[in-house]
Amino acid sequence: MSEMAATPARARRGRPPALYRVATEAPLARWALIVLALGFLTLFIALPLAVVLTEALRKGLGAAVAAIREPDTVSAIWLTLTVAAIAVPLNLVFGIAASWSIAKFDFPGKSLLITLIDLPFSVSPVVAGLIFVLVFGAESWLGQWLIEHDLKVIFALPGIVLATVFVTFPFVARELIPLMQEQGTADEEAALTLGASGLRAFLTVTLPNIRWALLYGVLLCNARAMGEFGAVAVVSGHIRGLTNTMPLQVEILYNEYAISAAFAVASLLALLALVTLALKSFLEWRHGDKLASRSRH
């Protein structure tokens, strides 16, 4: 690789290199730092991904496809898609409602509300599962009532959806809130003055303004919804073919020493992660100016 490749970003943009030399590291130190950083990323982040894809194909593509087409795995895939199809729209609607009220209006306690919306991110996934067991499990009065009326929440789809909604709760809202706060209310006020109804102003003015951030939030929300393990593991009860999502199916196959099959299912989830990352990077690159919280997580 040529020496040019390691020049600081600033110099490339045509700035005379009179001062950057003194305000950057020597070429050797630069390369050493780059090698160290990339080495760490390869060893800790890229290698695990490579392991998933290699192990999945260890017995050939045919075996991997056969493992994925097992009835239990197919029903796990369906369950995961179902859960995401319910949880993501719920949090999408919430994200829009929350950001609309926080960004377009003034009210006391706003920063407390934002903190509370972010709260699920700092709760351990296992604790997230546990709280729904406490509310709906057989030990609570609500749980007793549910049993009497033959309704199942825990160890069934509603519990899995609730746990998933909890862990993915902030994703859409936290992408939209800072962006809509930045954009202010002038555009909507103009539309209303010109005689548009509130709904029309939202659909034709607000929505186009926030669409990329909305997509970005939905993307991250979906990836987490499909991949959630800890919270779902606590509420699912691991009933094969019924309450196993894809990540739980990976666990079961792995614990049964069906290692290749586990990695085959895992590789599907890894592909989902790669597609998510690719789309996310594309959005940041192409529409970065319309994503307010690009570097926040």
Next chain:
Amino acid sequence: MAAGALSILPGRRRSAIPGFGLAFGYTLTYLGLIVLIPLAALLMKSSEVGLSGFREVLADERVRHALWVSFGTSFAAALTASVFGLLIAWVLVRYEFPGRRIADAVVDLPFALPTAVAGIALAALYGPNGWIGGFFERRIAFTPLGIYLALVFVALPFAVRTVQPLIEEIDREIEEAAATLGSSRIRTILTVILPPLVPGLLTGFVLAFSRAVGEYGSVIFVAGNLPYVSEIAPLLIVIKLDEFDIAGATAIATVMLAISFAALLLINLIQAASRRRFGHV
């Protein structure tokens, strides 16, 4: 809904924009149903367990060991992630090299990769016959060392993404001024560049630590889960639940929730202090 009642709240500026009552009411209802009431159920349950119940659970040697393993490995992992996170963020912002964009995207992989997938991958990597584990005499997987390595994986993006925007903001002219005034590069880095990054580094550390303490999926496959050796606190919650020991699970969960709240508080304090000191977050 309660639009009429809400519009007379003190401090709310009259706005021409409609929909506050509906949006705000929906936000509060949904937040209450999904987040606040279930979390309140945990607090209520823990008040039922009571102080003596807590003392009993926390007196258990196995529980104490699991908490110790969780805190110790999370602390070490967050520290490692902070050091290398600073290095990676610096390299990504300051240097141009082939593959920089890909490296930048790869940093987010632990966010996007489901934890169970990461878990079995790390187990295969660090296991006795694994790509890395096979090289070493000492066992890596099924020991606290394996837990630590899994937590570094989980914690790294938090560390990188909190300092990266701060490095982007550094004014190059200050560095150039320092150099013109005769400061060596090392001295410039230590006295000019690093100090404004400290709040970001601390925030990243706390975020990484609190995420690592709660992590479950990527750890349990590589930990081996031996009682008194490599059991983590979240796993113990799951075990207690499987044994129908709701009180025990609640007590450990309450301790972990308290840590989450303390971390949140700490981050807010760091950022408030940093705003006073540097005038930005």
